Amino acid sequence: MNIKNISILKIHQGLKKREFSVLELTKEFLEKIKREDKDIGAFLEITEKEALEEARKIDQTISKEKDFPVLTGVPCAIKDIILVKGIRCTAGSKFLKNYIAPYDATVIKKLKEQRVVILGKTNLDEFAMGSSTENSAFFPTRNPHNLERVPGGSSGGSAAALASNFCAFALGSDTGGSIRQPASFCGVVGLKPTYGAVSRFGLIAFASSLDQIGPMARTPEDAEIVFEAIKGKDEKDSTSLYLDYLRDSKFKIQDIKIGVPKEYFIKGIDPQVEKIIKEAIKKYEERGVKIEEISLPHTEYALPCYYIIASSEASANLARYDGIRYGTSFCPVSEANSSLEVYLVNRARGFGEEVKRRIMLGTYSLSAGYYDAYYLRAQKVRRLVKKDFEQAFRKVDFIFTPVAPTPAFKLGEKTNDPLSMYLSDIFTIPVSLAGLPAVSIPVGKTEGLPVGMQIIGKPFQEKAILEIAKLYGDSGDNSENC
Numbered sequence: 001m002n003i004k005n006i007s008i009l010k011i012h013q014g015l016k017k018r019e020f021s022v023l024e025l026t027k028e029f030l031e032k033i034k035r036e037d038k039d040i041g042a043f044l045e046i047t048e049k050e051a052l053e054e055a056r057k058i059d060q061t062i063s064k065e066k067d068f069p070v071l072t073g074v075p076c077a078i079k080d081i082i083l084v085k086g087i088r089c090t091a092g093s094k095f096l097k098n099y100i101a102p103y104d105a106t107v108i109k110k111l112k113e114q115r116v117v118i119l120g121k122t123n124l125d126e127f128a129m130g131s132s133t134e135n136s137a138f139f140p141t142r143n144p145h146n147l148e149r150v151p152g153g154s155s156g157g158s159a160a161a162l163a164s165n166f167c168a169f170a171l172g173s174d175t176g177g178s179i180r181q182p183a184s185f186c187g188v189v190g191l192k193p194t195y196g197a198v199s200r201f202g203l204i205a206f207a208s209s210l211d212q213i214g215p216m217a218r219t220p221e222d223a224e225i226v227f228e229a230i231k232g233k234d235e236k237d238s239t240s241l242y243l244d245y246l247r248d249s250k251f252k253i254q255d256i257k258i259g260v261p262k263e264y265f266i267k268g269i270d271p272q273v274e275k276i277i278k279e280a281i282k283k284y285e286e287r288g289v290k291i292e293e294i295s296l297p298h299t300e301y302a303l304p305c306y307y308i309i310a311s312s313e314a315s316a317n318l319a320r321y322d323g324i325r326y327g328t329s330f331c332p333v334s335e336a337n338s339s340l341e342v343y344l345v346n347r348a349r350g351f352g353e354e355v356k357r358r359i360m361l362g363t364y365s366l367s368a369g370y371y372d373a374y375y376l377r378a379q380k381v382r383r384l385v386k387k388d389f390e391q392a393f394r395k396v397d398f399i400f401t402p403v404a405p406t407p408a409f410k411l412g413e414k415t416n417d418p419l420s421m422y423l424s425d426i427f428t429i430p431v432s433l434a435g436l437p438a439v440s441i442p443v444g445k446t447e448g449l450p451v452g453m454q455i456i457g458k459p460f461q462e463k464a465i466l467e468i469a470k471l472y473g474d475s476g477d478n479s480e481n482c
């Protein structure tokens with residue numbers, strides 16, 4: 001059996017025709033991981049025992065079934081910030097290095113109902129704060145297309161696992177770009193759903209008004225299958241929504257109008273990336289789609305606005321990690337002189353540099369005297385960014401942009417310069433602030449490194465943006481994965 005670039009649909013057909021068993025398939029993936037992940041570092045934990053057990057059980061049940069759900073028996077990988085019952089969940093942090101998830105996240109519950117096989121938990125930047133997976137407290141992940149390069153982040157482990165053929169799909173989470181940017185860097189498809197489309201229950205919180213779980217897959221078809229399985233209202237997440245009103249995804253190509261924002265082709269964008277994106281847009285134009293230049297005038301304020309809002313929310317969400325009720329203790333209470341010392345030692349040792357930077361930034365923005373000048377103002381700017389999109393969507397149906405200004409950068413290249421690291425999310429962050437759905441699809445390569453294009457839709461148009469992604473066709477270069 002050849003698992004290279006195997007899609008969910010192919011696996012489903014193969015299982016139905018009894019060409020291979022779930023156990024054979026699972027073993028194949030696990031062996032590849034064990035052989036090759038030493039060089040990549042995509043996985044924090046391989047759940048081999050559980051995966052093999054589940055595979056055997058699935059084989060038994062489907063041997064009696066003519067038809068079964070398309071995700072049944074499909075091996076996948078889960079970002080290690082999403083809880084899987086009984087399995088360690090670290091969020092890439094030393095603070096949670098011994099934390100065993102006591103329950104399943106809603107998305108996991110839903111995937112288990114479809115009977116997927118979970119192969120393991122993937123590496124990430126600590127608490128999903130970062131763009132390169134170098135902020136993992138354990139080890140960095142490498143880009144399978146070039147081991148000197150980062151896979152992007154924070155869902156770098158999931159993207160690298162997929163690009164290395166270690167799984168058939170993966171789950172990531174996206175707060176400001178963490179599904180789309182690593183998908184772009186690793187040459188896979190990554191969907192950030194509309195805020196509220198997927199339950200956040202069981203996702204360790206970073207910035208609750210922005211966090212969303214989404215699929216990473218080889219093709220838009222596969223991403224759609226996974227999205228369909230995980231979406232929907234959940235009474236355990238009050239920000240999740242009913243999706244009965246999913247907009248119609250049927251349209252005629254000639255009727256589609258695509259907006260290309262002029263603010264996204266600015267100084268600082270790699271000329272090769274710009275060329276590849278423009279060629280991809282041209283391809284759509286040749287197919288009869290109308291292309292129009294649009295303006296999203298508040299784009300330049302999105303990045304500072306995001307770093308205030310996301311850090312403020314992070315400072316509140318991460319306040320619970322004290323090493324007493326939450327997280328590993330680095331300072332036994334019996335050895336401390338005061339309770340303050342316990343908090344200080346635990347938080348100083350438990351969190352990494354980037355997380356501490358965000359907590360300090362966020363605490364400052366929320367403090368009395370600075371709240372109005374920073375947090376409140378950022379909320380107002382967020383509204384303006386959202387309005388830009390609303391206005392643009394009165395004229396066009398979808399918006400095309402680059403996912404990131406550059407292809408994957410070198411390991412270590414940006415670790416000492418947080419601002420340049422933050423800039424790698426400049427094109428994904430506005431979409432997050434506006435809560436819109438967007439997909440990253442591979443549209444080319446420069447010097448062997450993949451480049452992704454971002455397709456943005458109106459709220460709850462994830463089906464439609466995936467249809468647009470499918471139009472790009474086989475030339476999406478998916479086939480060239482390692």
Ligand code: GLN
Nearest residue numbers: 128129130175176177178
């Ligand atoms: N790179 C961005 C950050 O560091 C986005 C992270 C994310 O989407 N989780 O905040």
